[in-house]
């Protein structure tokens with residue numbers, strides 16, 4: 681019933697590059713922890729080699745934290761763009777509409793082209809054919825993406841009929857009845873698509889439950905393995921490739937999503953410690969570059 685696309689984290693990145701990066705990254709972690717913001721390089725050369733092409737940049741924990749701009753991030757994006765680097769924002773946050781995300785970007789001092797934003801809601805919608813039906817267990821961003829795709833959206837309180845898919849994303853409107861209706865639709869034959877499986881998302885108050893917790897609830901109740909759309913899974917990788925053929929690096933605060941997406945795209949990963957991973961934490965990944973935040977990374981690439 682379900683075409684499973686839940687991929688294991690990729691192990692295809694070159695072992696030698698990973699090993700080299702691992703050792704260097706741990707050194708950089710110490711630098712970042714001391715506040716120096718020093719970076720590391722693996723087998724891909726110095727940070728200056730990144731000053732070309734398109735950067736895929738995460739939002740939560742990189743540009744903002746729970747919507748509040750991270751100091752220096754907007755200006756750093758501007759410096760990159762003036763140096764000729766395109767910035768493509770890629771977020772697993774499927775809850776806001778595109779307009780809401782653009783508003784947050786503007787408040788963070790960022791301007792970018794209309795094609796320079798991809799979300800896990802976009803990736804989930806792309807997994808469905810125009811004209812199909814989906815029950816949305818998600819926020820306005822999921823509804824919007826499905827409708828833009830030409831998918832007919834059913835409410836999660838709508839017991840009538842079996843949709844082609846149940847699409848689950850982060851929402852604050854998740855009750856036992858929503859879980860019951862969604863799981864029943866999946867048991868009756870609907871695909872279960874999760875926008876992403878991030879267990880948490882970072883806020884100034886700490887880590888709060890993420891979309892992955894809701895997807896897991898529906899998957900458990902329906903006893904299926906969900907298909908997953910966002911970082912680091914294939915639908916998001918395809919969406920990024922469709923928007924940019926010249927990706928240079930993936931920048932993000934979560935190695936399990938941003939770092940593994942970089943592997944899938946075959947490009948270096950730059951860890952920034954302004955979100956899930958903080959200064960002094962173990963990197964937990966083979967990040968080729970490791971900086972305290974986006975501003976420090978951009979300083980190293982194009983100068984302050």
Ligand SMILES: [Mg+2]
Pocket residue numbers: 738739740741742932933934955
């Ligand atoms: Mg993030």
